[in-house]
Amino acid sequence: MSILSKMTGNQYINGKNFDKAILAVGSCENHGFHLPYGTDTFVSAMLSEKVAEEVEGLLVLPPVNVGMSQHYAHFPFTLSLQPETLIAVLKDIMRCVVKNGIKKIFIMNGHDGNIAPIEIAARSIKLEFPEVRIASLDAWWVTAGNLLPPGTFEVWNGLGHAGEGETSIGLALFPELIEMEHARGVVPNLPEHVEIKWNFAELTNTGATGDPSKATAEKGAKMVDVLLKAVVQFIKDMDARDWNYSSEQSAL
Numbered sequence: 001m002s003i004l005s006k007m008t009g010n011q012y013i014n015g016k017n018f019d020k021a022i023l024a025v026g027s028c029e030n031h032g033f034h035l036p037y038g039t040d041t042f043v044s045a046m047l048s049e050k051v052a053e054e055v056e057g058l059l060v061l062p063p064v065n066v067g068m069s070q071h072y073a074h075f076p077f078t079l080s081l082q083p084e085t086l087i088a089v090l091k092d093i094m095r096c097v098v099k100n101g102i103k104k105i106f107i108m109n110g111h112d113g114n115i116a117p118i119e120i121a122a123r124s125i126k127l128e129f130p131e132v133r134i135a136s137l138d139a140w141w142v143t144a145g146n147l148l149p150p151g152t153f154e155v156w157n158g159l160g161h162a163g164e165g166e167t168s169i170g171l172a173l174f175p176e177l178i179e180m181e182h183a184r185g186v187v188p189n190l191p192e193h194v195e196i197k198w199n200f201a202e203l204t205n206t207g208a209t210g211d212p213s214k215a216t217a218e219k220g221a222k223m224v225d226v227l228l229k230a231v232v233q234f235i236k237d238m239d240a241r242d243w244n245y246s247s248e249q250s251a252l
C-alpha cells in the first residue's frame with residue numbers, strides 16, 4: 001500500500017519508509033463526446049499507482065483533479081484553475097511533501113495546460129529547497145509516441161486531445177467510462193516547428209483532435225507498458241545513485 005489517501009496514520013508510520021513521492025496532475029475538462037471529463041486525472045493517477053507498485057519507497061499523493069484548462073473552456077463543462085492558482089497549489093503540495101521529510105518528487109502530468117504551471121512551481125520549489133530533487137513526465141502522450149515503434153498509431157502519431165493515443169490509453173485503463181460510438185475528431189492544421197497558442201475551439205468542433213475512432217485497447221496497453229517501463233527504470237537508476245545527477249566534471 002503506497003496510496004496516501006487510503007492509508008491510516010498508523011499505516012503511514014509503521015509502513016514502508018517513503019523517501020519519494022509521486023504527484024499526478026490532471027484536469028476536469030471536456031474530452032470530446034466520448035471520453036470522461038476526468039480522463040487526464042485518471043490516466044496520470046493510474047500510471048502513478050502502477051509505478052509505485054514497481055519501485056521501493058514511493059508514496060502516491062492524491063492527484064490534483066482540476067488543472068489549467070482555460071483554453072478548453074469553450075466546451076461545456078470544463079473546470080479550470082487560473083495558471084497562478086495551479087502554480088500556488090503545486091507549490092503548497094510540494095512544500096508539504098518536503099516538510100514531511102521527502103526530498104524526491106516525481107510529477108506525473110496528465111494535461112497540456114499544466115506544463116507551464118508545473119515548470120514554474122518546480123523551479124520555485126527548487127530555489128526554495130535546493131537539496132530537493134524534482135523530476136517530471138510532462139507529456140506522456142508525446143513520450144509514448146516516441147517510445148513506441150513507428151506505425152503503432154494510424155493518424156498523427158496518436159497525438160491529439162481525446163485523439164487516437166489518449167483514447168487508446170483510456171480504453172486500456174477505464175474502458176467502462178468511454179463511449180466509442182461518439183468518438184470523432186479532426187486533425188488540426190498546425191505548423192510543425194512553431195507553437196501556436198490556440199483556444200481549443202479554434203481547432204475542432206467535436207472537442208477532440210486527432211482520430212479517436214482509430215483507438216484500441218491494445219494500442220493503449222502498449223502505451224501503458226512503455227511509459228511504465230521508462231518511469232520505473234528512471235526511478236531505479238536514480239535510486240542507484242541516490243538521485244545524484246551532477247557530472248564528475250562539475251565545478252559546483
Ligand SMILES: [Zn+2]
Pocket residue numbers: 031039040110111161162166
Ligand atoms: Zn486529456
